[in-house]
Structures are given as C-alpha cells and as structure tokens.
Amino acid sequence: MEVWPIDENSKKSPEGWKGWPEGKQFALVLTHDVDTVKGHERCLELVNLEEEMGFRSSFNFVAKRYDVDPLLRDTLINRGFEVGVHGVCHDGKYFRDKKKFRQRAVQLNHYLREWKSVGFRSPSMHHNLEWIHDLNLEYDASTFDTDPFEPQSDGVGTVFPFLVRDKTNPSKAYVELPYTLPQDFTLFIILKEKSIDIWLKKLNWIATHGGMALLNAHPDYMSFSGKKQLEEYPADFYRGFLEYVRERYSGKFWHVLPKEMARFWRGGMKGNDRLA
Numbered sequence: 212m213e214v215w216p217i218d219e220n221s222k223k224s225p226e227g228w229k230g231w232p233e234g235k236q237f238a239l240v241l242t243h244d245v246d247t248v249k250g251h252e253r254c255l256e257l258v259n260l261e262e263e264m265g266f267r268s269s270f271n272f273v274a275k276r277y278d279v280d281p282l283l284r285d286t287l288i289n290r291g292f293e294v295g296v297h298g299v300c301h302d303g304k305y306f307r308d309k310k311k312f313r314q315r316a317v318q319l320n321h322y323l324r325e326w327k328s329v330g331f332r333s334p335s336m337h338h339n340l341e342w343i344h345d346l347n348l349e350y351d352a353s354t355f356d357t358d359p360f361e362p363q364s365d366g367v368g369t370v371f372p373f374l375v376r377d378k379t380n381p382s383k384a385y386v387e388l389p390y391t392l393p394q395d396f397t398l399f400i401i402l403k404e405k406s407i408d409i410w411l412k413k414l415n416w417i418a419t420h421g422g423m424a425l426l427n428a429h430p431d432y433m434s435f436s437g438k439k440q441l442e443e444y445p446a447d448f449y450r451g452f453l454e455y456v457r458e459r460y461s462g463k464f465w466h467v468l469p470k471e472m473a474r475f476w477r478g479g480m481k482g483n484d485r486l487a
Contacts, residue, residue: 214366216393216413218357221368222420228371230421232475235465237418239456240388240425240472241268242352244297244332248277250431255283257430258292260446264453269469271297271332271352274322284326293468295330295352296322303362306339316345323347329470330388332427336361340387340487344377350386350473351375352425358390360397370422372476378486386473387485391417392426399444400432407448411455418460423472426452 231238241261245251254270261268270287272279274296284294298305299318306312319331323346331346333353343351350372357366367373370391377383392413398404410426417424433446456464467475 214357215359216409217416218366218368221356221370222422224421225371231465233465236460236463237421238423238472239464239466240423240469241266242271242425242427242469243268244271244427244429245431246273246301246429247431250429251277253430253433253435256435257433258287258290260450262290264457266453266466267291267468269293269295269330271295273297273301273334274299276301293470294326295328295332295469296326297332298334301334303335303337305333306337306342309342312342313345320347337363340375343385344383348385350388350469352388352390352469354387354389356389356391358393360401370417370420372423372472374477374484375487376484386476388425388469388472390425390427391422392424395428395444396432399448400442407452410452414456
C-alpha cells in the first residue's frame with residue numbers, strides 16, 4: 212500500500228471533531244528549521260517573502276550550533292512571527308539514552324525560557340513522545356503523518372494535531388503538531404524534484420479531508436539570489452506554493468502560527484488524546 216506522500220489512513224478526523232474556526236475548510240501552519248549559519252543569514256529574506264504574500268511562520272533555531280542573534284529573534288517576534296527551539300546541538304543523539312536526554316532537557320528548558328518560546332522540534336525529527344514531557348512547552352513538532360525518508364520513520368498516522376498526556380500524570384500534557392507536507396529537503400535535495408507538484412498534490416488532499424497542512428521548509432536550502440548552489444533550490448518554489456494556497460484556496464484556510472494552533476487544540480478538542 213502506498214503511504215507517501217499520502218497515507219489514506221491518516222485522513223480520519225478526530226472523534227467529536229466540529230471543524231476549524233470560522234468554518235474554514237482546512238488549516239495551514241508554516242514552520243522553518245534553521246539548521247546552519249547560512250539559514251540564519253537568510254531568515255529575513257524569507258520573512259520578507261512571507262510578509263509580502265500575507266503569511267506568517269515560526270523559525271526554529273539551534274541554540275549552540277551557530278550564534279543566534281537576539282536582534283533577529285526580537286525582529287521576528289515584533290513582526291508577528293514565532294521563535295522556537297530546534298535543539299541545543301544538531302547531532303541526532305537526543306533520544307538514545309534517557310539520562311542524557313534529561314541532561315539536555317535542562318539546557319533546552321533554559322532556551323525555551325530565555326527565548327520566550329513555547330515550541331520544540333527535535334533535530335532530524337527524532338522523537339520520543341514520552342520523554343518530551345520533561346520539556347516545559349506547549350507543543351512539540353517532531354513528528355509527521357507519514358515520511359519513510361526520515362531516519363526515525365514511524366509516522367503518527369494523522370493529519371490533525373493531538374494531545375499527548377503523561378501516562379503517569381494525565382493532567383500534564385502538550386500538543387503534538389506533526390508536519391503533513393513533505394519537507395523541502397526531501398523533495399528538492401534528496402529526490403531532486405524540479406517542481407512543487409508533490410506539495411500541491413498533498414495540499415489538495417489535506418484540504419479535501421479538512422486536515423492541517425503543516426509545512427517545514429528550511430531557509431538553508433533556499434536560493435534567493437537566482438544562483439543555485441549545491442544542495443539548494445529556488446526560493447521561487449516556496450513562493451509558488453504560497454501563491455497557489457492564496458489563490459486556489461482564498462478565504463478557505465485557517466492560517467495560524469504553531470503556538471496558536473496548539474492553544475486552539477488544547478482549548479477545544481476532546482477525544483484525540485494519546486498517553487505517552
């Protein structure tokens with residue numbers, strides 16, 4: 212059975228689901244992981260592109276892989292964007308050992324607090340939904356509905372958010388926001404796609420079933436200059452995706468930041484909880 216880019220089993224809406232605010236057909240959440248110095252340097256170009264087209268997004272920074280400019284963080288927040296934590300380092304070792312994770316959790320909580328962030332995404336999408344309860348956050352975004360190309364390829368099987376309750380203390384919970392559109396790195400760097408057709412195919416499918424279209428795109432791999440380097444793709448691919456959303460689904464999508472989605476889900480949804 213084909214499970215990528217679409218897993219038909221993930222379209223089922225949660226029990227008791229009454230739909231998105233304002234009667235919108237589907238939800239749209241835009242996120243960016245900033246993996247390198249190059250990505251950090253391109254953040255404002257990406258912000259300008261999104262602002263020009265009427266969109267907002269979150270930018271997730273790696274605290275100690277490069278110098279995260281406090282002015283940039285403030286600028287993003289002041290312009291209506293969001294800042295999240297994408298790890299302390301980017302080494303893929305977060306969930307190998309519970310003791311080491313707890314040591315890193317102290318550092319992660321420090322940056323969540325210092326940056327006034329409420330969301331986390333693990334480097335390389337490694338995840339352990341139980342251990343993430345050690346972080347002081349409102350949402351995690353380290354999973355996906357389906358993605359066999361990821362190192363830890365176990366998808367969560369839904370294009371909707373869900374609440375993850377602590378099995379030892381069910382009153383403690385965070386919202387999980389899986390990405391539901393293929394990552395740009397997968398499409399344009401690994402698979403060397405020359406168009407955004409797969410993005411649009413998956414978007415249309417999510418819209419048809421009323422789910423959450425959550426995209427993770429990296430400024431590190433976007434070429435804004437027109438001179439594409441190794442492991443880059445034209446930023447116009449991303450612009451084209453946003454243009455399609457804006458024109459094809461004008462007035463039909465609920466566009467919010469990840470933290471706004473998490474607060475909506477925590478405040479109003481029952482029946483889509485998981486224990487971990």
